[in-house]
Amino acid sequence: MKTTNLTILVMVSFIFCNCKDNIEVKPKIEENSKSTLGVYQDYFNDKKKVNSLMDKIVFRGDTLAYKELSMIYALSGHRSDYLRVSLIMANKYQYAQAYYDVYNDLYRTNSYISGNKEETIEDLNLLDKETRNLAIKYLEKSASKGYTKAKKSLLLYNSKGELLENK
Numbered sequence: 001m002k003t004t005n006l007t008i009l010v011m012v013s014f015i016f017c018n019c020k021d022n023i024e025v026k027p028k029i030e031e032n033s034k035s036t037l038g039v040y041q042d043y044f045n046d047k048k049k050v051n052s053l054m055d056k057i058v059f060r061g062d063t064l065a066y067k068e069l070s071m072i073y074a075l076s077g078h079r080s081d082y083l084r085v086s087l088i089m090a091n092k093y094q095y096a097q098a099y100y101d102v103y104n105d106l107y108r109t110n111s112y113i114s115g116n117k118e119e120t121i122e123d124l125n126l127l128d129k130e131t132r133n134l135a136i137k138y139l140e141k142s143a144s145k146g147y148t149k150a151k152k153s154l155l156l157y158n159s160k161g162e163l164l165e166n167k
Helices: 002-022 036-045 047-060 063-075 079-093 096-110 129-144 148-154
Strands: 112-114 117-119
Touching: 036 047, 036 063, 047 063, 047 079, 063 079, 063 096, 079 096, 096 129, 096 148, 129 148
Parallel strands: none
Antiparallel strands: 112 117
16 A cells, blocks of 8 residues: 555656646746847947947047947947948058948948838949949958958959959
8 A cells, every 4th residue: 555655646746747847937027128229229328338439449449349339339220320430440440340331331321121121232333433432442441451241242243343253
């Protein structure tokens, strides 16, 4: 009898443990949680932080500050406002990523809204001649400094902005 009770107890415990593992546990969502956009919007509105990063960029060419400020602008929905910062880092400090960012911002003038999301056509032929030539100039400078994304994009274009033939 003791063995039967013990067997039943072990079986009940085993069943209980297996059932417990199959219970779906849903994560607790806090009432005050913010989206990434909301958090970075707060960073964007924090003028003291933004000005501090901007000072590091303008006066010291600080690449970490540049990358942090780039994320703040991009993730807060203000990426198009970052062109002047990219120009400073490219022209004053010859920073390869900044040259690419200038190119990127220039061809993004071809952006349009499709449904609820922004679509960008990476086609320099859609730009006016002067803007296209400027974009290509910055892309070439970035690639010459070894920036991988620029090298990949440059493979798509020749000096006239036409697709290169793969050989």
